[in-house]
Amino acid sequence: MYEATNDSKKVKLSVAPMMEWTDRHCRAFHRQLSKNALLYTEMVTTGAVIHGDREHLLGFSDIEHPIACQLGGSDPKEMAEAARIVEGFGYDEVNINVGCPSDRVQSGRFGACLMQEPELVAACVAAMKTAVDIPVTVKCRIGVDDQDPEEALDRMADAVFAAQADALWVHARKAWLQGLSPKENRDIPPLDYDRVLRLKQRLPEKFIGLNGGLQSLDQAEPYLEHLDGLMFGRAAYHTPEILGEVDRRLYGGTAPDVSPWDAVKGHMSYLEDQLGKGVKLAHMTRHMLGLFHGRPGARSWRRILTVEAIRPGAGLEVVKKALSAVSPSNFEADAAE
Template identity: 55%
Template sequence: MKNPDAKGDLAVRRAARLSVAPMMDWTDRNCRLFHRMMSRNTLLYTEMITAPAVIHGDRARLLDYDAREHPLALQLGGSIPDELRQATRIAEDWGYDEINLNVGCPSDRVQSGAFGAVLMKSPDLVAECVSAMQAETQVEVTVKCRIGVDDQTAAEILPDFLAKMQQAGVRRVTIHARKAWLQGLSPRENREIPPLDYPLVHAMKGQFPDMHLSVNGGIADLDAARDHLSVMDGVMIGRAAYHEPWKILGAADRLWDQAPPFEHPLDVAAAMRPLIVDHMAKGGRLHQFTRHMLGLFHGMPGARGWKRTISEGASKGGIEVYDAAVQQVADPVFPA
């Protein structure tokens, strides 16, 4: 096993003070470039990729990313140690800063593969999986989990789960502060209905002081993040960072006592324009970027016009649609 205190791991651990959650169909490479534009420090995650997909699928399509996305973590899904070993060995060549095992997703397609949140019922198997992954990579292997599933007593099973992860050599875990109900609730309902138990997650930091523990779930602004950081090592934000990116990421670097890269979301829009032009010049489509940017001006005058113009025109239009959308918020002068 590699040295868990290696320089690279310490840098990623520092970045994990704030991270954007892996979100299926959302946190693709275009989304991550947009998010990185607003924060130099925040740790970004890929969408979950299953181990069999990495082994048998189009690896370049699944694993390629832009070097500007660092620090960047790959999230894998799986429950067969040898498959996760193979997927980790393959992913090692891509140079991710962390490889994370999903033990928290409650979706039907994840359950049908017997991985994700259902693995909270099998901590010994999870320990075997992460040990297999650690043997194949020079970067830190981490886990993202729930506080429990179904009728489990979270206050009993969560510390047992973390103890087994620690024994397996895992030094960093992100805990979604809700149970997952595997039957009867949709994935969306599982993000909203089971009650949050922040006190339990905070208590885990007291029980496992040598582990780097982040809290996830229901955190909607940086003030709440700061409150959690008075106890926890890190905070992971999902939907709020996606739907209101400027509110979260526009000021995120202040958590590291650094000035944000931009003073206004219009500056972000201007900085994104050449990336989008380059993307389209290579055969990409406008909406592949702009679908992630709809909330950039959330709460500002002109935000509705921005969203409407993008939503109605981006699937077929060119950069002129983007420029027209920006002009709904202001009237910047873009270079020809």
């Protein structure tokens, strides 16, 4: 996945791990738009993986491949055990969270606070590499609090690559562990893409991926001239239509871009299957609200899914009604098939 080749399966774009957003239903939906983008789970802690309901935490559908699991933790032995469990579930990659700035992760000694302990992160990487055969990667910030980003990011990168990490995804902002909320930490610290570019210049043979503030493929794609991968977060979630261009533009696909209507049509069988298993429609359609962003009827699409999907017994008829609000002719053609 992370070899420096032109293989069409090489990672070029991923959708970032986002708490309460990138659950299995979100990933299944995103997969309708891109067959190649690497999809990440929400962060799960090592304690939950080792001692909790693993099927609930780690279960996913085969259609979600390629898929990576992000772990939160800092004990090398526990990280290795959790990585073995993740691999056993069939994940294509396991990733270490060194970027989340919330109070919860700080108190648990994982997330962004680990930017201050690169040797500990490296010990986790080494233990995990011994335990599993799938790629072990790290997602970090450029620094925290008063750290110098030049020194902090270099130390982290050197440590984890010495431990044989397969890739480093860099959110190109500092995190402030005191004084800013997790939400503010996603917006207020300034982006510094040049810092990530300098890291790649220094480590040309290593996989360095860029995360943070990327809004469109037009904006982001030029960075692939210098970096190895792009990681979209909120833009992919709020305006998922951009994922429909990924296979053609980044992976050399010859098929037409996936339209929002095609994505919904392709997703119907998944929705039907999950409804049959007792999953509430709203738990799945909440991830689809931004699909028609900027198109005529988008407000009606969101309103119908938001209001009607929560009703008891809501089924596919709600999605078809919402779809008719953005494209009556397309809906009628689907119904006739």
